[in-house]
Amino acid sequence: MPDKKQLPKFAVLQLSGCAGCEVSLINANEWVDQYQLVYMPLVVSTASVPEDTEILLVSGGVRNDEDIYNLKKAVEKVDRVIAVGTCAISGGVSNLGDRDDVRQMFLAQSSRHHLPHLLPKSHPIDAFVDVDLYLPGCPPTPELFMAALIDPEGYEASGIVCVECGRKKLKDMRPQHLVGFQQGEVLPDICLINQGYLCVGSSTRGGCRAICTKPGHPCVGCRGPSDAYIEKESSVWFDRIQNVFERMTDIPPEEIKAALHSPQLSLFLFQFTDYSEGGRPPRPKDKVL
Amino acid sequence: MTILRFPLSRIEGHARVEMEIQDGAVVSAQFQAIEMRGFRYFVQGTPAEQMPVIVPRICGVCSTAHHVASVKALENALDVKPPRLANEIRELLLLGQLIQNQATSLFIFTMPDRVGASSIFHMEDSEANPEQQLSLAQRALKVRQIGTKLITLAGGQFIHPVKAIIGGVTSGIKAEAAAQMLKEMQDTITIACELFDEYWDMSMAMRERIGTWGDDQPAYYIASTGRSKPEFNSDTIRVLGPNGNERASFPPRLFREFLDYEKTDYSFAGKSTYEGEVLRANSLARINLTKTMGTPCADYYLERLTAEFGKPAHPILLFDLCRGIELVYAFERAIEMLSKDLDYEDTSVPYSLKDGEGYGMVEAPRGPLIHHYIIENGLIAEAEFIIPTVHNMGAIERALKVAGERYITPQGINLELEKAVGRVVRAFDPCIACATQ
Ligand code: SF4
């Protein structure tokens, strides 16, 4: 075993998230012999990110003023910042709260004595600091974590989830409606769109190995847009998904459209939370794993 | 007045402890949950059927419990009854969660306290003997990975499961996959027991060193486990009195009649009480409320515990040992289940949406977790999450005070206090992301 103290150092800063990203990281154990974990409050008791830390992984969104402070302070000391998980990249699931009525409820709670000041919405970290690499996923798989730490360029993944999914798209099985789970059965091996599920695997970036669709749950897009869409506006994806459904099904276009724009876009909690109201510059695709 | 503030690590989420001291006496000890994401607000208006995918994201540590509780709440509102096989697969899912969680709490969160290390990845500076420390991290990760693998097998996605749906689960478990998992579990259970034995010894040594098992005053206990053996998917909550008599038994929809809830201005999480008394949930509560584990190795450890500490047992550091017993139980029970056919019938039934109100409960690693939804026009009109960590808040603060009183005197503050604060909080394995959502 190499002398641990010689190994490159990495740190993990957890902002407002669910710790799922961290749990995924500790499901990978290859890093144990290749890196020194110097800061990660979930598993290590150290007070702050030490100087000479090479890589900082940041998970979670920026939800309160302590998050901003901790983020800026940690970033100062490191060479490379990796935004991990959809919360850090787009605000993630809690960005569903980016609506007027919800903002109001947060404002009502925001200034409690003793407690960090809540921001009206959850922000991605690149609203405050520069990011060198984005690792989307909710959470990214351990395999993706290892790739981000060790060899981001060498990671082999398909462009979209469909390719990794392997379910067959059939020509002659055209659902009339988006029936979803109400029908009480998911057929194996056949594309979920053929079965009337709203699956967005066709525009979602690959790399997760289609862990949801293989056992029979539609992809909800947690890895975010594929390279073909990542630098474009969200309307382009909407159109693309709409096209896929119109081509493969007899579902009335309005029904598809309504589902795609379902209340608070909750089906697409990941792909669109950040982009639904526009205003954010796209992330360059060569920085996204 | 002196105010001591302790940041916390090796727990899930963002929290800290504040202790007020006046003339060498502890005036108050507060456990402050300092993050909030607002799930109960932003899920309003969400299509009800999406809840099982959204709510696991409340917490990446307890995701599976939220996933299943959510599905049960929806089924309760829609009057849907899943097939037996679906319930079996959900139980496996919860067992996977239990393995992952208890292994994390034991080996990653609390083992470092027992040997004076900052983390299991930094054991080289610890008091553990070199042979042990070399392999501790790798062995511990291996055991918790079994939990993750079981979650993946039974739940699809590995952190935020997707397979439980209204009416059942999306797919069964094929014989080949079950056999593979079974083999891995059989190979790993010995490592789990071995680590737990080491953990037990380290705990005894720590007890010698610090001279206490922590707050050992009687308390009330709450869990939804079975009377004769553990259950994680039941629909009854029970409360045990300090002397071991059962005081109440009720379904989740009646929780308000039995539990009082209060908000505090210093924490985003409130706290609940039973008849104004300190309440405890989590492993020790379950062990106190159940007769046996019903599996041989776990029962062996349980007998050892009972012989030494009696039943109900109250010292808080026993929460940690109880987690070990449950870890072994979860292995044995999952092995039992995987040895049987898990692909024998359809895994789900059809349903249709309607307006309604539903409660769903599971016994999460931290205690009974309840989801309560009101559905209108297929959308969530209101959602409420009743979180087990909140039941423990009063108990955590009482135990912190006990620790404070031990280490603070008019002559000064013993530096051991900081470590004691960490040990106390970790004994309860609180989950802040859940407690505040
Ligand atoms: S991206 Fe997903 S897994 Fe990661 S912190 Fe956010 S909700 Fe949790």
Ligand code: SF4
């Ligand atoms: S649309 Fe979904 S189910 Fe169909 S192939 Fe793509 S990922 Fe698989």
Ligand code: SF4
């Ligand atoms: S299948 Fe879709 S939702 Fe599931 S992990 Fe992959 S990208 Fe995320």
